[in-house]
Amino acid sequence: MRVRMSKRALLAVAVVGATGALATAALGANASSKSYNWSNAKSAAAGGGMKALIKAAKKEGTLNVIALPTNWANYGAQLNTFHKLYGIKIHSDNPSGSSAQEIQAIKSLKGRSSAPDVVDVGGPFASAGASQHLFAPYKVVTWKNIPKNQKDSGGMYYQDYGGFISFGCNMNLLGSTPCPTSWSALKSSKYHNDVALNGSPLSANAALSAVWAAGVNSGGSAKNIKPGVDFFKQLMSSGNFNSTDCNAASVIATSCPITINWDYLNTAGSWGLTGATHWKVVDPKGIPFGGFYNQAVSKYAPHPAAARLWQEFLYSTKGQNIWLKGGARPVELAAMVAAGTANKKSYKALPKVTNLSKAVVPTTAQSTAASAYVTANW
Amino acid sequence: MVVFLGIPLYVVIHGSLTTETNQFTFANFKQTWEFHSYRVAFKNSLILSIWTSVVGAVFGTWLAAAVVTAKPGGLLHRIVQSSSGVLAYFAGVPLAFAFIAALGLQGVVTVLLKHFGIDLYAHGFTISSMTGVGLCYVYFQIPLMVILITPALEGLRSEWRDAALSLGASKLSYLRHVAVPVLLPSFVGATLILFGNAFSAYATALALVGSTLSIVPAQIDNALNGNVLVGADRAGLTLGTEMIIVILVVMVGYWLVQRRARRWLR
CATH class of the missing domain: 3.40.190.10 (Periplasmic binding protein-like II)
Structure with missing residues (x-):
């Protein structure tokens, strides 16, 4: 290909080059967190802790979610609170979609910036997604609070609310x-x-x-x-x-x-x-x-840090209490009640179930x- | 044509004849026939398509005959012609909404009839039953029949009638020996089109009833898009191929009767 460069193009190249150099310099200054590939992180600690995760997620700036109706288990508040807390933009795709469509989206949008970062799917779809190698294993900070029979031991998927x-x-x-x-x-x-x-x-x-x-x-x-x-x-x-x-x-x-x-x-x-x-x-x-439904991080998440931060947020006391407020039972409820961190008013207002x-x-x-x-x- | 028809056809048929590991198999077909839910879906789809196409064909022909024998260019003629054109394509979500608003549990007609002591729902009618959905289908089947059969009725030359009557035939024997045999192929062909129209209809039933009505297109949706079945893609594709086979049979039948129909209506 023959390329004739105009003056302006040359200037642009120079500017890009300079920023590139600056970026490289910055990278050198803080190599540990900037160069870390969050796609491989199996926990926040693996990537340098929560602070590093938040920083990386903010830098990505966007989170792609799919099939989350805002009137479902208080997901509307969940999305808003996360956005306000971290300033991360949320792309909510196909809110009324089904679990099958979520799994299909991971496969068919692979490699695109619009691909889902995280999914919320029914049990059979969680195990199918794991066996088709569509999820990345991740264990949230509060992993031990999720009852053993409600999570995949490898961290491929974990129940969220029910x-x-x-x-x-x-x-x-x-x-x-x-x-x-x-x-x-x-x-x-x-x-x-x-x-x-x-x-x-x-x-x-x-x-x-x-x-x-x-x-x-x-x-x-x-x-x-x-x-x-x-x-x-x-x-x-x-x-x-x-x-x-x-x-x-x-x-x-x-x-x-x-x-x-x-x-x-x-x-x-x-x-x-x-x-x-x-x-x-x-x-x-x-x-x-x-x-119960299940959370999982997509293996092909275009925003790997934001995806993991979203999980940390959902499984934090704040996130769990938002589901509780929506009348759903968050998976860490028992641990939260024991620790006294469950919102008492919401807990009391839960739909009554006898013979639990x-x-x-x-x-x-x-x-x-x-x-x-x-x-x-x- | 290749992109919009060829490739999807290939994907559906190929998928229904292979396993997940891409080996040739008939097992998918066997499975869909063994499943009670899919057999019910086919039975429902066939029943629904047959009765709505027959009812649509009979009433459509009757209406079209009234129009054709009426004064050409007259008011009735123009109203039926233009409203058929509109109503034949008034299907899907708008039609379902109109039916829910009229005949739903709290629909205007339902409540009004209740006022006069006629409780539709106490007599077993529900809009989400096969009867309810069928009634809804008839609403677009009749106008479609009017559009399809009118040319054939217009092709029935008045000279034939005059000739038959002047030779001493009664009106009834004219109908029996001339009009009906000439019209029959067109009538059967148009009925087959109505059948295909109902068989493949999806949006109307889905909007009216949702996934609870077991018809083939709804089961394909459940298999490919649902929240329950994992890895049922093959079943969905197989049901798709089975629909293609039914439609192929209908198309061959249509082609055969059309060949007959053309002999008279040139």
Whole structure:
């Protein structure tokens, strides 16, 4: 290629060269933190501690997140607080996306500056992402506060927040019929065409969990979801099942008399019905059924330091308390309650769950098996 | 053509016939047939497509016949023609919204009928059922039929009718021996198009019901985009190939009847 340089171009080259030299000089002065590649950091300490991490993240200046709805478990406050605290710009891509789309985005956007830095995915997707080598192992400072059975021992992924399955009742639609308090009550002829999920159990995690919760309370277990599928088949044949996909739009449009969903998503507030008196949430009698989501850092994160700082922030007392305020149970809750750092008001306001000690919270492997069973038999 | 049709077709068909490690297999097809949920999806899709296309075809032809026999250029003629053009493409999210607003649990029509003592929902109707979705489909099937069948009806020359009547045929025997045989291939062809139209419809059903309605396009979405199934891409691609096969059969049928139809309508 023949290049003829104008005077201006020459000048530009000189300026770039000079800044380059300056940068190199600066690098020499502080080589330890500047030259560190955070993509390989398995902990903040590995890269020189939190201060070095914050500095590197601020320098990157941006964090790419994906599939985080602002009305979901208080994620809106999470994103705002992080942005205010560190001045890091947040690109929130596809807020209503699914776990499958998050994993797909890591693969298909690999190498681009718009690729996701961090993901928040359901259990089966966390283990699939790890086995497909899409995540970078990272252990937050508070790693020891995450219960052992709620994290991958290598740090590939770790649970973040969760909740229990609840019934949300629109009393305007139910009228004088009371909100059901047990799973068996859902079969009553009083609830004809009333019982709805937030989508198909082949597509929505909470819907799958609702089926599973019904199963656990009618003879099933964490290893056996079949009674749940049978339970819903009975609701379908008796006409009690309402096939509306209960999302914020259909709930507000009053198409959902009884919505089964995670308790932290089933409040009037998270449906966008703040202050509404006709919305009632019930913790069904029997065995509570819980589920948690998982955090992971993408192996191909375009902002590796910001990605890790985001994890540190989420697992700090501040971040954990923001989820708690959203009605979700942060994974470090037990440790925080013991240490007295959990926000007392939010803790008290958590959706009530009785029989917590008997709760069933399936493992990732169990979730994968259950979803396979449901695919074949729903 | 290659970029927008060829490459996607290749990716879908190739994916459905290979394993994750790129080996040739028919196992994906076997699996989708063994899964109850996918069999239900195919059954639902076929039922929905067949009844909405037949209802759409019958009422569409009836409406078109009324228009064709009416005064050409008259008011009825113009209204039906232009509104069919608009309504045939009034599908997807706007149509679903209109139906929810009208016939939803708290929809205007539902509440109004309740006022007069007719409770739709007490009689087992719901907008998110197969009947509800089918009703919604019929709303774009009828106008599409009007558009498709009108040229064939217009091609039915009045000379034929006059000739038949002057030779002593009754109106009924004219219909039976002339009009119906001439029109039948066009009618069947247009019905096949309506079938394909309903079979591949996705946005309307998704907006109206969401992922809870088990039809094939919704299951493909669940397999590729859901929050539950991991590594179900192959199942999604296989369902896609199976849809392509159904549509291919429809297209071959359409081509055959079109060949017949053209004999009369030149």
